[in-house]
Amino acid sequence: MAPQRESTRPLGVAVIGYAFMGKAHSHAWRNVAGYFEVPAFEQKVLVGRDADSVADAARRYGWQESETDWRKVLDRPDIDIVDICTPGWLHAEIAVAALEAGKHVLVEKPLANTVAEAETMVAAARAARARGVQSMVGFNFRRVPALALARTLIAEGRLGEIRQVRTAYLQDWLADAEAPMVWRLQKEKAGSGALGDIASHAIDQVQFLLGDTVADATGRMRTFVGSRRGPDGPQEVTVDDAVWASLSLTSGAVASVEVSRMALGRKNALRIEVFGTRGSLSFDSESLNELSVFDGAVAAAGQGFTRVLVTEPEHPYLEAWWPQGHLLGWEHSFTHEIRDFLVAVAAGTEPSPSFEDGLQLQRVLAAVAESAASGSAIVKVA
Template sequence: MPESPARPLGVALIGYAFMGRAHSQAWRTVGAAFDVPPIARRVIVGRDEQAVAEAARRLDWEEHATDWREAITRDDVDIVDICTPGFLHAEIAITALEAGKHVLCEKPLANDPAEAERMVEAARAARERGQVAALGHTYRRVPALAHARDLVAAGRLGQIRQIRASYLQDWLVDAEAGMTWRLREETAGSGALGDIGSHAIDQIQYVTGQQVTAVRGRLATMVPERPGPDGPEPVTVDDAAWATLELDGGAIASVEASRMATGAKNELSVEVYGTKGALRFDLERLDELWFLDATAPVAEQGFTRVLVTEPEHPYLEGWWPQGHILGWENAFTNQARDLLRAVRDRDPAAYSPDFEDGLTLQRILDAVIASHRADGATVRL
């Protein structure tokens, strides 16, 4: 019974880079914002002793360690939070689940379908024992997107027919920007598609509650080689990706992802069109949800800018008064809330997405790539 009132839930964080920083912020903040069981930030783990020690100090963890196996089997650790590169996810997650720990794994679930399937197996077994195996598609916890899903679920949009989602960034516009592991297929799996297109696709399914059944896709690498330490190296992942998706509720969605969209910094855009209403969202203005009620009198119809900062809105009970906007990082704290409550209640089903959702998403991404390789032919799931 790890969540005994006698002691806080212990958290071990594996990884201390960008995602490690964001998750640390969440663990530091969640107890102040929400009613959740008390936690202790037991240990942060990384390969570089000096760097992880410094990270532990700055990010306020009790201890640091370089051996993740040891860290995640500690008795005082109840939750293992995995923020490593994707190729390490499977081993750490499976080990942690088998050790009886709850797991939060950053997306993508894994780089490789076989690994992903083994993770799903492990998660299934763990779920029987009341363990939570959570996947971190954090944007589901942006209040405006959670509110969007609620509106769809409440029928405010009627039947959904068309969805447009895109995720545009511009950090690869400069053709002289050098090679990184993110631009090699063997380390990154895919490029814009998997890194950010995956968020767009996850939102399509999350907000509409519909599942993708078939895809057509196209990928493009606009800068085919980039400077490496020993001269030019080929870029083997996509710089941009396009897809159309068929959903099981009958809707069709378009997706576009790019790291070449000059001037777009972090534009995850979602538009949903239904028989009774419509929604629009942009991550660069993440506190706003634009809702159109097509049943209102015509002379007063239009997209309404809802500032999602009211007590009535999802997650807002933990934050500030109306109009005091939230930022990108707050979604991580919201995610920690949901995870801790699922853990507290030993109710794995209370948290989504789970590992199976991650595997499903991975299969959709693979289908997009397969379609691209088949000259755009439909690939069914």
């Protein structure tokens, strides 16, 4: 189905899911128009399984209505955009249905739990795109101003040819072996553990920052705590707690990836270093508003990493916000994501990253997992 909106009314938006990601996206929908020039839209409906809880969340987050059946939302002609914030195993089904129903779709990362699901979604996205229906996968770190700035610097050639990228994403919410079983530790629901959840962010950044694609990968994966307390006794943890990977990129650059949910003391640290022939840069999400940049052209006596506080009006997304030096938070990356998505939808252009980008990333994750399962030897990305 083609998009149904008459051009004169605001875009109608539905968000599916109201937990962590649903809350973050809702906040972005609620605020985006307060800062950015975006097409008119309305926060129509928030969807969740528990009627009372979702009604309460809808009220709190500024949605006109709540709903428990996402399929009903797809039938509504006043809904133009569906933003999918459910756990990963529901992404494919909802996204395909929504696209077929002519809804523009934004789906949280990673695109799906498996390559097969992602392929189905890409097929649906392509068909929809031909009808003017847009789709996007939401890697919010692309919209962190410091990382958007990093990409610009690299694209402008300020770092020269990139040789080496170091990434890590370190958390510690599973460091305690007594922490109980949750769905994120069950392969059938989560697809994978740290791999899909956080290595996906790190690897997406490698490709995003360099404008390059991973050619091959090695992987090691480890589950440090193999069994956790469930409601009825111990349950097996069927996903990885930590992943190590090395990636070679089409350009010849090499990237390292280390992610863990057991890095005691690191709460949510995405760290990235990029080393090129002319310059380098460094980022740490625990200092979210900073980018450190090294310019190799400076004479040795003056060389060093320049800590740029990315809060100037000249920086990506910043003109909309506060005077310099007034920091933004993690959630604002979603505000920027929604802004970019809305602008693209209204303009009829393809938002980025596309479902194809999401599928390609899934293939890299699959290569890492395959390598890990077979002695860590290099696996070419399909």
